[in-house]
Amino acid sequence: MKAEAVDAATVRTLAEVAGISLPEEDVEPLVGALRNHMKGMEELDRLDLGEFDPIVVFDARWT
Amino acid sequence: MSELWSLSVREAGDGLVQRKFSAAELLDATLDRLHQTEPAVHAYVTLMEDTARAEARRADSEIAGRKWRGPLHGIPVGVKDLCYTAGVKTEAGSRVLEGFIPEYDATVVTKLKEGGAVIVGKTVTHEFAYGQDVPATRNPWSTDSYPGGSSAGSGVSVAVGSAFGAIGTDTGGSIRVPASVDGVVGLKPTHGRVSRHGVIPMSPTLDNVGPLTRTAEDCALMLGVIAGHDPLDTGSAREPVPDFTAGIGERLGGLRLGLDRVHFFSRRVNPEVSALCEAVMKELRALGAEIVEIRINELDYAGAIGMPILLSDASEWHRNYLRTRGDRYVPATRIMLELGEFVLGAQYVTAQRARAALRERVRNAFNAHRLDGMIGPTLPTTTMPVDQLSVDLTGEGDTALAAFLHHTFMGNLLGIPAISFPCGFNSVGLPAGFQVYGRPFDEAMLFRVAHAYQQVTDWHTRRPQPQAARSPVS
Numbered sequence: 140m141k142a143e144a145v146d147a148a149t150v151r152t153l154a155e156v157a158g159i160s161l162p163e164e165d166v167e168p169l170v171g172a173l174r175n176h177m178k179g180m181e182e183l184d185r186l187d188l189g190e191f192d193p194i195v196v197f198d199a200r201w202t
Numbered sequence: 203m204s205e206l207w208s209l210s211v212r213e214a215g216d217g218l219v220q221r222k223f224s225a226a227e228l229l230d231a232t233l234d235r236l237h238q239t240e241p242a243v244h245a246y247v248t249l250m251e252d253t254a255r256a257e258a259r260r261a262d263s264e265i266a267g268r269k270w271r272g273p274l275h276g277i278p279v280g281v282k283d284l285c286y287t288a289g290v291k292t293e294a295g296s297r298v299l300e301g302f303i304p305e306y307d308a309t310v311v312t313k314l315k316e317g318g319a320v321i322v323g324k325t326v327t328h329e330f331a332y333g334q335d336v337p338a339t340r341n342p343w344s345t346d347s348y349p350g351g352s353s354a355g356s357g358v359s360v361a362v363g364s365a366f367g368a369i370g371t372d373t374g375g376s377i378r379v380p381a382s383v384d385g386v387v388g389l390k391p392t393h394g395r396v397s398r399h400g401v402i403p404m405s406p407t408l409d410n411v412g413p414l415t416r417t418a419e420d421c422a423l424m425l426g427v428i429a430g431h432d433p434l435d436t437g438s439a440r441e442p443v444p445d446f447t448a449g450i451g452e453r454l455g456g457l458r459l460g461l462d463r464v465h466f467f468s469r470r471v472n473p474e475v476s477a478l479c480e481a482v483m484k485e486l487r488a489l490g491a492e493i494v495e496i497r498i499n500e501l502d503y504a505g506a507i508g509m510p511i512l513l514s515d516a517s518e519w520h521r522n523y524l525r526t527r528g529d530r531y532v533p534a535t536r537i538m539l540e541l542g543e544f545v546l547g548a549q550y551v552t553a554q555r556a557r558a559a560l561r562e563r564v565r566n567a568f569n570a571h572r573l574d575g576m577i578g579p580t581l582p583t584t585t586m587p588v589d590q591l592s593v594d595l596t597g598e599g600d601t602a603l604a605a606f607l608h609h610t611f612m613g614n615l616l617g618i619p620a621i622s623f624p625c626g627f628n629s630v631g632l633p634a635g636f637q638v639y640g641r642p643f644d645e646a647m648l649f650r651v652a653h654a655y656q657q658v659t660d661w662h663t664r665r666p667q668p669q670a671a672r673s674p675v676s
Contacts, residue, residue: 150544157543159524165537172541176513179506180549183556186503191562193554194407 225276308400325355350380375610382635394439466578517542
Protein backbone atom coordinates (compact mmCIF):
# COMPACT_ATOMS: atom_id res chain seq x y z
CA MET A 140 0.00 0.00 0.00
CA LYS A 141 1.26 3.48 -0.90
CA ALA A 142 1.36 6.15 1.80
CA GLU A 143 -1.20 8.36 0.08
CA ALA A 144 -3.67 5.50 -0.05
CA VAL A 145 -3.92 5.36 3.75
CA ASP A 146 -7.31 6.59 4.96
CA ALA A 147 -9.56 6.34 8.00
CA ALA A 148 -10.78 2.91 6.92
CA THR A 149 -7.19 1.65 6.82
CA VAL A 150 -6.58 2.92 10.32
CA ARG A 151 -9.78 1.37 11.67
CA THR A 152 -8.95 -1.99 10.08
CA LEU A 153 -5.43 -2.02 11.49
CA ALA A 154 -6.73 -1.11 14.93
CA GLU A 155 -9.20 -3.97 14.75
CA VAL A 156 -6.46 -6.41 13.76
CA ALA A 157 -4.25 -5.11 16.58
CA GLY A 158 -7.10 -5.42 19.04
CA ILE A 159 -7.09 -1.74 20.00
CA SER A 160 -10.22 0.14 20.86
CA LEU A 161 -9.57 3.36 18.97
CA PRO A 162 -11.09 6.64 20.24
CA GLU A 163 -12.75 8.41 17.31
CA GLU A 164 -10.63 11.55 17.83
CA ASP A 165 -7.46 9.51 17.24
CA VAL A 166 -8.45 8.33 13.76
CA GLU A 167 -7.63 11.45 11.75
CA PRO A 168 -4.19 12.11 13.33
CA LEU A 169 -3.39 8.43 12.90
CA VAL A 170 -4.04 8.72 9.17
CA GLY A 171 -1.31 11.38 8.97
CA ALA A 172 0.99 9.45 11.26
CA LEU A 173 0.59 6.23 9.32
CA ARG A 174 1.22 8.04 6.03
CA ASN A 175 4.43 9.44 7.55
CA HIS A 176 5.47 5.98 8.62
CA MET A 177 4.73 4.51 5.19
CA LYS A 178 6.73 7.30 3.50
CA GLY A 179 9.68 6.46 5.75
CA MET A 180 9.43 2.81 4.78
CA GLU A 181 9.30 3.79 1.10
CA GLU A 182 12.58 5.67 1.67
CA LEU A 183 14.17 2.59 3.21
CA ASP A 184 12.87 0.38 0.40
CA ARG A 185 14.97 2.42 -2.04
CA LEU A 186 18.19 1.42 -0.21
CA ASP A 187 20.19 -1.65 -1.22
CA LEU A 188 20.36 -3.52 2.08
CA GLY A 189 20.94 -7.05 0.84
CA GLU A 190 24.45 -7.39 2.26
CA PHE A 191 23.48 -6.38 5.80
CA ASP A 192 22.08 -8.55 8.55
CA PRO A 193 19.51 -6.79 10.68
CA ILE A 194 20.74 -5.68 14.10
CA VAL A 195 19.20 -8.29 16.34
CA VAL A 196 20.79 -10.04 19.28
CA PHE A 197 20.75 -13.81 19.40
CA ASP A 198 23.18 -15.86 21.43
CA ALA A 199 22.75 -19.63 21.23
CA ARG A 200 24.89 -20.27 24.29
CA TRP A 201 23.13 -21.68 27.35
CA THR A 202 24.32 -19.59 30.24
CA MET B 203 33.03 33.54 47.44
CA SER B 204 30.47 33.01 44.67
CA GLU B 205 27.00 32.04 45.73
CA LEU B 206 27.24 28.38 46.65
CA TRP B 207 24.55 27.23 44.24
CA SER B 208 26.52 28.60 41.29
CA LEU B 209 29.72 26.63 41.95
CA SER B 210 30.69 23.75 39.70
CA VAL B 211 30.62 20.18 41.03
CA ARG B 212 34.42 20.28 41.12
CA GLU B 213 34.49 23.57 43.07
CA ALA B 214 31.76 22.47 45.46
CA GLY B 215 33.45 19.12 46.06
CA ASP B 216 36.78 20.83 46.78
CA GLY B 217 35.04 23.23 49.16
CA LEU B 218 33.42 20.37 51.05
CA VAL B 219 36.66 18.42 51.40
CA GLN B 220 38.51 21.56 52.52
CA ARG B 221 35.66 22.26 55.00
CA LYS B 222 35.07 25.75 53.57
CA PHE B 223 31.37 25.01 53.87
CA SER B 224 29.24 22.02 54.79
CA ALA B 225 27.01 19.80 52.67
CA ALA B 226 24.09 21.10 54.73
CA GLU B 227 25.00 24.68 53.76
CA LEU B 228 25.40 23.65 50.13
CA LEU B 229 21.97 22.03 50.20
CA ASP B 230 20.41 25.06 51.90
CA ALA B 231 21.80 27.33 49.16
CA THR B 232 20.50 24.96 46.50
CA LEU B 233 17.04 24.74 48.06
CA ASP B 234 16.89 28.52 48.42
CA ARG B 235 17.69 28.83 44.75
CA LEU B 236 15.14 26.12 43.96
CA HIS B 237 12.34 27.88 45.82
CA GLN B 238 13.31 31.17 44.16
CA THR B 239 13.23 29.73 40.62
CA GLU B 240 10.57 27.00 40.71
CA PRO B 241 7.56 29.30 40.37
CA ALA B 242 8.98 30.45 37.04
CA VAL B 243 10.49 27.23 35.64
CA HIS B 244 8.80 24.18 37.25
CA ALA B 245 11.81 21.89 36.91
CA TYR B 246 10.78 19.47 39.67
CA VAL B 247 7.75 17.25 39.95
CA THR B 248 8.59 15.83 43.40
CA LEU B 249 10.85 17.38 46.01
CA MET B 250 12.77 15.17 48.46
CA GLU B 251 13.84 17.81 50.97
CA ASP B 252 13.68 15.63 54.09
CA THR B 253 15.77 12.79 52.69
CA ALA B 254 18.11 15.33 51.07
CA ARG B 255 18.74 16.97 54.44
CA ALA B 256 19.46 13.57 55.99
CA GLU B 257 21.85 12.71 53.15
CA ALA B 258 23.62 16.07 53.53
CA ARG B 259 24.04 15.54 57.29
CA ARG B 260 25.46 12.08 56.66
CA ALA B 261 27.84 13.49 54.04
CA ASP B 262 29.09 16.09 56.52
CA SER B 263 29.64 13.44 59.14
CA GLU B 264 31.48 11.14 56.73
CA ILE B 265 33.64 13.89 55.26
CA ALA B 266 34.52 15.06 58.77
CA GLY B 267 35.57 11.47 59.47
CA ARG B 268 37.72 11.46 56.31
CA LYS B 269 35.43 8.98 54.56
CA TRP B 270 35.16 10.70 51.19
CA ARG B 271 32.98 8.80 48.72
CA GLY B 272 34.03 10.67 45.58
CA PRO B 273 33.26 13.77 43.51
CA LEU B 274 29.49 13.74 44.14
CA HIS B 275 29.77 13.33 47.91
CA GLY B 276 27.53 15.97 49.45
CA ILE B 277 26.55 17.43 46.05
CA PRO B 278 22.83 18.20 45.39
CA VAL B 279 21.53 16.52 42.22
CA GLY B 280 18.22 15.94 40.43
CA VAL B 281 16.91 12.70 38.95
CA LYS B 282 14.53 12.43 36.01
CA ASP B 283 11.14 11.09 37.00
CA LEU B 284 11.63 8.14 34.65
CA CYS B 285 14.05 6.57 37.16
CA TYR B 286 12.75 4.38 39.96
CA THR B 287 13.31 5.80 43.45
CA ALA B 288 12.43 3.47 46.32
CA GLY B 289 9.60 4.88 48.39
CA VAL B 290 9.32 8.01 46.24
CA LYS B 291 6.61 8.62 43.65
CA THR B 292 7.74 7.82 40.09
CA GLU B 293 5.11 8.72 37.51
CA ALA B 294 7.05 9.29 34.26
CA GLY B 295 5.03 12.43 33.67
CA SER B 296 1.90 10.39 33.08
CA ARG B 297 -1.51 9.87 34.67
CA VAL B 298 -1.07 6.23 33.66
CA LEU B 299 1.37 5.78 36.55
CA GLU B 300 -0.36 8.19 38.92
CA GLY B 301 0.63 7.38 42.51
CA PHE B 302 3.16 4.68 41.57
CA ILE B 303 5.83 4.25 44.25
CA PRO B 304 8.65 1.82 43.35
CA GLU B 305 10.01 -0.58 45.93
CA TYR B 306 13.58 -0.31 44.69
CA ASP B 307 15.99 2.21 43.21
CA ALA B 308 17.15 2.28 39.61
CA THR B 309 20.81 1.28 39.45
CA VAL B 310 21.75 4.83 38.51
CA VAL B 311 20.04 6.08 41.69
CA THR B 312 21.82 3.43 43.74
CA LYS B 313 25.13 4.58 42.30
CA LEU B 314 24.35 8.21 43.09
CA LYS B 315 23.53 7.26 46.68
CA GLU B 316 26.64 5.08 47.00
CA GLY B 317 28.63 8.04 45.71
CA GLY B 318 27.20 10.20 48.48
CA ALA B 319 25.13 12.47 46.21
CA VAL B 320 22.26 14.40 47.79
CA ILE B 321 19.11 13.83 45.74
CA VAL B 322 17.03 17.00 45.81
CA GLY B 323 14.06 15.64 43.88
CA LYS B 324 12.57 14.14 40.74
CA THR B 325 12.71 16.28 37.62
CA VAL B 326 9.94 16.79 35.09
CA THR B 327 9.83 14.64 31.94
CA HIS B 328 7.66 14.55 28.86
CA GLU B 329 5.08 11.78 29.28
CA PHE B 330 7.05 8.52 29.23
CA ALA B 331 9.85 10.52 27.54
CA TYR B 332 7.99 10.35 24.23
CA GLY B 333 8.23 14.09 23.63
CA GLN B 334 4.67 14.43 22.39
CA ASP B 335 3.26 16.67 25.10
CA VAL B 336 4.46 20.04 26.38
CA PRO B 337 5.48 19.63 30.02
CA ALA B 338 4.94 22.25 32.73
CA THR B 339 8.65 23.12 32.78
CA ARG B 340 9.71 26.38 31.15
CA ASN B 341 13.01 27.57 29.69
CA PRO B 342 14.88 29.75 32.22
CA TRP B 343 16.25 32.02 29.45
CA SER B 344 12.74 32.81 28.25
CA THR B 345 10.01 31.54 30.49
CA ASP B 346 7.34 31.35 27.84
CA SER B 347 9.58 29.01 25.82
CA TYR B 348 10.22 25.29 25.44
CA PRO B 349 12.74 23.83 27.94
CA GLY B 350 13.73 20.95 25.67
CA GLY B 351 12.92 17.37 26.35
CA SER B 352 12.30 14.86 27.30
CA SER B 353 14.72 15.52 30.20
CA ALA B 354 13.17 18.98 30.58
CA GLY B 355 13.44 19.39 34.34
CA SER B 356 16.95 17.96 34.44
CA GLY B 357 18.23 20.52 31.95
CA VAL B 358 16.46 23.43 33.60
CA SER B 359 17.38 22.51 37.20
CA VAL B 360 21.06 22.51 36.24
CA ALA B 361 20.75 25.75 34.27
CA VAL B 362 19.12 27.69 37.11
CA GLY B 363 21.21 26.15 39.89
CA SER B 364 18.56 24.13 41.68
CA ALA B 365 20.86 21.14 41.09
CA PHE B 366 24.61 20.88 40.41
CA GLY B 367 23.98 17.97 38.07
CA ALA B 368 21.01 15.89 37.00
CA ILE B 369 20.25 12.53 35.48
CA GLY B 370 18.52 12.45 32.11
CA THR B 371 17.66 9.80 29.57
CA ASP B 372 18.22 9.94 25.82
CA THR B 373 16.40 7.76 23.27
CA GLY B 374 16.50 10.20 20.36
CA GLY B 375 18.20 13.25 21.83
CA SER B 376 16.42 13.75 25.16
CA ILE B 377 19.57 14.73 27.06
CA ARG B 378 21.18 16.78 24.30
CA VAL B 379 18.04 18.74 23.32
CA PRO B 380 17.48 20.28 26.79
CA ALA B 381 21.24 20.74 27.19
CA SER B 382 21.28 22.78 23.97
CA VAL B 383 18.24 24.99 24.58
CA ASP B 384 18.91 25.47 28.33
CA GLY B 385 22.61 26.31 27.94
CA VAL B 386 24.15 23.38 29.84
CA VAL B 387 26.33 20.35 29.09
CA GLY B 388 24.61 17.03 28.37
CA LEU B 389 26.15 13.66 27.60
CA LYS B 390 24.52 10.70 25.91
CA PRO B 391 27.00 7.97 26.86
CA THR B 392 27.82 4.93 24.74
CA HIS B 393 24.91 2.47 24.81
CA GLY B 394 25.55 0.08 27.69
CA ARG B 395 27.90 2.43 29.57
CA VAL B 396 25.28 3.37 32.21
CA SER B 397 22.74 0.85 33.50
CA ARG B 398 19.11 1.25 32.46
CA HIS B 399 17.85 -1.07 35.21
CA GLY B 400 14.91 0.55 36.96
CA VAL B 401 14.49 3.21 34.29
CA ILE B 402 11.12 3.12 32.53
CA PRO B 403 12.05 2.18 28.95
CA MET B 404 11.19 3.42 25.50
CA SER B 405 13.45 1.18 23.42
CA PRO B 406 15.94 -1.42 24.67
CA THR B 407 18.52 -0.60 21.99
CA LEU B 408 18.04 3.18 21.75
CA ASP B 409 17.72 4.16 25.44
CA ASN B 410 20.60 5.69 27.37
CA VAL B 411 21.00 7.22 30.82
CA GLY B 412 23.42 10.12 31.26
CA PRO B 413 24.37 13.31 33.10
CA LEU B 414 23.59 17.01 32.59
CA THR B 415 25.87 19.53 34.27
CA ARG B 416 27.16 23.08 33.84
CA THR B 417 30.73 22.18 32.84
CA ALA B 418 32.33 19.42 30.80
CA GLU B 419 34.57 18.50 33.72
CA ASP B 420 31.53 18.07 35.98
CA CYS B 421 29.94 15.87 33.35
CA ALA B 422 33.05 13.65 33.32
CA LEU B 423 33.01 13.46 37.12
CA MET B 424 29.32 12.53 37.20
CA LEU B 425 29.69 9.88 34.49
CA GLY B 426 32.51 8.33 36.51
CA VAL B 427 30.08 7.81 39.39
CA ILE B 428 27.15 6.36 37.43
CA ALA B 429 28.98 4.26 34.78
CA GLY B 430 29.80 0.57 34.99
CA HIS B 431 28.57 -2.93 34.23
CA ASP B 432 25.31 -3.97 35.83
CA PRO B 433 24.21 -7.62 35.71
CA LEU B 434 20.61 -6.43 36.18
CA ASP B 435 20.69 -4.74 32.74
CA THR B 436 21.06 -7.25 29.89
CA GLY B 437 22.35 -4.47 27.63
CA SER B 438 25.01 -3.34 30.09
CA ALA B 439 28.53 -3.34 28.64
CA ARG B 440 31.41 -5.19 30.30
CA GLU B 441 33.76 -2.28 29.75
CA PRO B 442 36.17 -0.88 32.31
CA VAL B 443 35.28 2.56 33.64
CA PRO B 444 38.23 4.86 32.98
CA ASP B 445 39.01 8.17 34.65
CA PHE B 446 36.92 10.29 32.29
CA THR B 447 38.78 13.43 33.38
CA ALA B 448 42.18 12.00 32.38
CA GLY B 449 42.43 13.91 29.08
CA ILE B 450 40.94 17.10 30.43
CA GLY B 451 43.33 19.99 30.20
CA GLU B 452 45.18 18.65 27.16
CA ARG B 453 45.20 20.68 23.97
CA LEU B 454 43.46 19.23 20.95
CA GLY B 455 46.51 18.71 18.74
CA GLY B 456 46.23 15.48 16.77
CA LEU B 457 42.45 15.24 17.03
CA ARG B 458 40.59 14.82 13.74
CA LEU B 459 36.92 15.82 13.77
CA GLY B 460 34.67 15.00 10.81
CA LEU B 461 32.14 17.52 9.54
CA ASP B 462 29.29 16.52 7.24
CA ARG B 463 28.09 19.96 6.20
CA VAL B 464 25.33 18.64 3.97
CA HIS B 465 23.71 16.82 6.89
CA PHE B 466 24.48 19.06 9.86
CA PHE B 467 24.32 22.49 8.21
CA SER B 468 21.26 21.88 6.07
CA ARG B 469 18.74 24.55 5.15
CA ARG B 470 16.98 23.87 8.45
CA VAL B 471 19.81 25.40 10.50
CA ASN B 472 19.04 28.90 11.70
CA PRO B 473 21.67 31.41 10.43
CA GLU B 474 22.50 32.63 13.94
CA VAL B 475 23.01 29.05 15.20
CA SER B 476 25.08 28.33 12.12
CA ALA B 477 27.31 31.34 12.79
CA LEU B 478 27.80 30.36 16.45
CA CYS B 479 28.82 26.86 15.41
CA GLU B 480 31.24 28.17 12.78
CA ALA B 481 32.85 30.20 15.57
CA VAL B 482 33.21 27.03 17.68
CA MET B 483 34.99 25.30 14.82
CA LYS B 484 37.35 28.23 14.51
CA GLU B 485 38.18 27.90 18.22
CA LEU B 486 38.65 24.13 17.94
CA ARG B 487 41.09 24.65 15.07
CA ALA B 488 42.94 27.25 17.13
CA LEU B 489 43.18 24.69 19.93
CA GLY B 490 44.86 22.26 17.55
CA ALA B 491 42.04 20.09 16.20
CA GLU B 492 41.86 19.31 12.52
CA ILE B 493 38.39 19.51 10.97
CA VAL B 494 37.88 17.14 8.07
CA GLU B 495 35.02 17.62 5.62
CA ILE B 496 33.20 14.33 4.97
CA ARG B 497 29.89 13.19 3.49
CA ILE B 498 27.85 10.19 4.63
CA ASN B 499 24.69 10.02 2.53
CA GLU B 500 23.04 7.43 4.77
CA LEU B 501 22.87 9.89 7.70
CA ASP B 502 19.87 11.46 5.99
CA TYR B 503 17.94 8.21 6.55
CA ALA B 504 18.37 8.27 10.34
CA GLY B 505 14.78 9.35 10.98
CA ALA B 506 13.32 6.79 8.60
CA ILE B 507 15.45 4.08 10.22
CA GLY B 508 14.85 5.04 13.80
CA MET B 509 11.13 5.68 13.89
CA PRO B 510 9.87 2.12 13.12
CA ILE B 511 12.23 0.82 15.82
CA LEU B 512 11.23 3.42 18.39
CA LEU B 513 7.52 3.10 17.61
CA SER B 514 7.51 -0.70 17.85
CA ASP B 515 9.66 -0.92 20.95
CA ALA B 516 7.69 1.71 22.85
CA SER B 517 4.32 0.25 21.90
CA GLU B 518 5.38 -3.24 22.91
CA TRP B 519 6.17 -2.03 26.46
CA HIS B 520 2.89 -0.08 26.67
CA ARG B 521 0.66 -2.84 25.21
CA ASN B 522 -1.17 -3.59 28.41
CA TYR B 523 -1.45 0.02 29.60
CA LEU B 524 -2.80 1.12 26.21
CA ARG B 525 -5.60 -1.42 26.48
CA THR B 526 -6.43 -0.84 30.12
CA ARG B 527 -5.62 2.84 30.75
CA GLY B 528 -5.59 4.30 27.25
CA ASP B 529 -7.72 7.26 28.30
CA ARG B 530 -5.07 8.36 30.81
CA TYR B 531 -2.40 9.12 28.23
CA VAL B 532 -1.98 12.54 26.69
CA PRO B 533 -3.75 12.06 23.31
CA ALA B 534 -0.59 12.68 21.25
CA THR B 535 1.34 10.04 23.22
CA ARG B 536 -1.54 7.58 22.86
CA ILE B 537 -1.63 8.13 19.10
CA MET B 538 2.08 7.31 18.81
CA LEU B 539 1.51 4.15 20.85
CA GLU B 540 -1.39 3.18 18.61
CA LEU B 541 0.75 3.85 15.54
CA GLY B 542 3.48 1.59 16.90
CA GLU B 543 1.01 -1.28 16.94
CA PHE B 544 0.55 -0.84 13.17
CA VAL B 545 4.26 -1.26 12.31
CA LEU B 546 4.69 -4.62 10.60
CA GLY B 547 7.32 -7.10 11.74
CA ALA B 548 8.95 -7.03 8.32
CA GLN B 549 9.18 -3.25 8.45
CA TYR B 550 10.89 -3.47 11.84
CA VAL B 551 13.46 -5.90 10.44
CA THR B 552 14.03 -3.67 7.39
CA ALA B 553 14.74 -0.76 9.73
CA GLN B 554 17.20 -2.86 11.73
CA ARG B 555 18.90 -3.91 8.47
CA ALA B 556 19.17 -0.27 7.39
CA ARG B 557 20.54 0.52 10.84
CA ALA B 558 23.34 -2.00 10.21
CA ALA B 559 24.09 -0.27 6.90
CA LEU B 560 24.23 3.14 8.58
CA ARG B 561 26.55 1.80 11.24
CA GLU B 562 28.93 0.40 8.64
CA ARG B 563 28.97 3.64 6.62
CA VAL B 564 29.76 5.74 9.70
CA ARG B 565 32.38 3.29 10.96
CA ASN B 566 33.99 3.26 7.50
CA ALA B 567 34.05 7.08 7.45
CA PHE B 568 35.70 7.19 10.90
CA ASN B 569 38.32 4.67 9.77
CA ALA B 570 38.91 6.05 6.26
CA HIS B 571 39.40 9.60 7.52
CA ARG B 572 41.08 8.54 10.80
CA LEU B 573 38.44 10.48 12.72
CA ASP B 574 38.23 10.81 16.49
CA GLY B 575 34.79 12.36 16.28
CA MET B 576 32.13 14.11 14.26
CA ILE B 577 30.81 17.59 14.92
CA GLY B 578 27.91 19.93 14.19
CA PRO B 579 25.14 21.98 15.79
CA THR B 580 23.29 20.00 18.47
CA LEU B 581 20.05 21.42 17.08
CA PRO B 582 19.18 23.58 14.09
CA THR B 583 17.57 26.25 16.29
CA THR B 584 17.47 27.79 19.72
CA THR B 585 14.29 27.32 21.76
CA MET B 586 10.94 28.74 20.70
CA PRO B 587 7.77 29.89 22.52
CA VAL B 588 5.72 26.89 23.59
CA ASP B 589 2.69 28.15 21.69
CA GLN B 590 4.76 28.00 18.48
CA LEU B 591 6.23 24.60 19.20
CA SER B 592 5.32 21.63 17.09
CA VAL B 593 6.61 18.39 18.58
CA ASP B 594 3.81 16.34 17.06
CA LEU B 595 5.21 13.54 14.90
CA THR B 596 1.79 12.59 13.58
CA GLY B 597 1.41 15.39 11.04
CA GLU B 598 2.70 15.25 7.50
CA GLY B 599 4.73 18.47 7.61
CA ASP B 600 8.15 19.13 9.11
CA THR B 601 8.10 19.72 12.87
CA ALA B 602 10.59 20.93 15.47
CA LEU B 603 10.93 17.43 16.90
CA ALA B 604 11.60 15.89 13.47
CA ALA B 605 14.24 18.59 12.85
CA PHE B 606 15.81 17.84 16.24
CA LEU B 607 15.95 14.11 15.47
CA HIS B 608 17.79 14.89 12.21
CA HIS B 609 20.72 16.10 14.35
CA THR B 610 20.57 13.73 17.30
CA PHE B 611 19.09 10.35 16.32
CA MET B 612 22.34 9.06 14.80
CA GLY B 613 23.88 8.71 18.26
CA ASN B 614 21.08 6.46 19.47
CA LEU B 615 20.95 4.35 16.31
CA LEU B 616 24.69 3.70 16.42
CA GLY B 617 25.00 3.60 20.21
CA ILE B 618 27.94 6.02 20.08
CA PRO B 619 28.55 8.74 22.69
CA ALA B 620 27.64 12.36 22.03
CA ILE B 621 28.02 15.54 24.03
CA SER B 622 26.28 18.90 23.72
CA PHE B 623 27.85 22.01 25.22
CA PRO B 624 26.84 25.69 25.14
CA CYS B 625 28.37 27.65 22.26
CA GLY B 626 26.87 31.10 22.64
CA PHE B 627 23.64 33.07 22.54
CA ASN B 628 21.57 34.43 19.68
CA SER B 629 20.59 38.08 19.30
CA VAL B 630 17.73 37.76 21.81
CA GLY B 631 19.79 35.97 24.44
CA LEU B 632 18.82 32.33 23.83
CA PRO B 633 21.56 29.69 24.11
CA ALA B 634 22.66 27.28 21.37
CA GLY B 635 24.55 24.01 21.64
CA PHE B 636 27.40 22.38 19.78
CA GLN B 637 27.57 18.60 19.47
CA VAL B 638 30.50 16.19 19.25
CA TYR B 639 30.04 12.49 18.50
CA GLY B 640 32.77 10.00 19.40
CA ARG B 641 33.82 6.42 18.81
CA PRO B 642 32.14 3.83 21.08
CA PHE B 643 33.30 4.14 24.71
CA ASP B 644 35.48 7.17 23.95
CA GLU B 645 33.55 9.63 26.12
CA ALA B 646 36.91 10.92 27.40
CA MET B 647 37.58 12.51 23.99
CA LEU B 648 34.26 14.34 24.13
CA PHE B 649 35.07 15.76 27.56
CA ARG B 650 38.54 16.75 26.35
CA VAL B 651 37.09 18.74 23.44
CA ALA B 652 34.29 20.36 25.44
CA HIS B 653 36.58 21.25 28.36
CA ALA B 654 39.22 22.77 26.07
CA TYR B 655 36.52 24.93 24.48
CA GLN B 656 35.19 25.97 27.89
CA GLN B 657 38.67 27.11 28.90
CA VAL B 658 38.70 29.73 26.12
CA THR B 659 35.04 30.80 26.32
CA ASP B 660 32.69 31.80 29.14
CA TRP B 661 29.26 30.81 27.80
CA HIS B 662 28.96 28.06 30.43
CA THR B 663 29.44 30.53 33.27
CA ARG B 664 26.36 32.60 32.43
CA ARG B 665 23.31 31.98 34.59
CA PRO B 666 19.70 32.72 33.72
CA GLN B 667 17.56 34.79 36.07
CA PRO B 668 14.13 33.41 35.24
CA GLN B 669 11.07 35.57 35.72
CA ALA B 670 7.56 34.21 35.93
CA ALA B 671 6.07 33.26 32.57
CA ARG B 672 3.84 35.76 30.82
CA SER B 673 1.33 32.99 30.17
CA PRO B 674 0.24 30.77 33.04
CA VAL B 675 2.01 27.44 33.35
CA SER B 676 -0.45 24.58 33.62
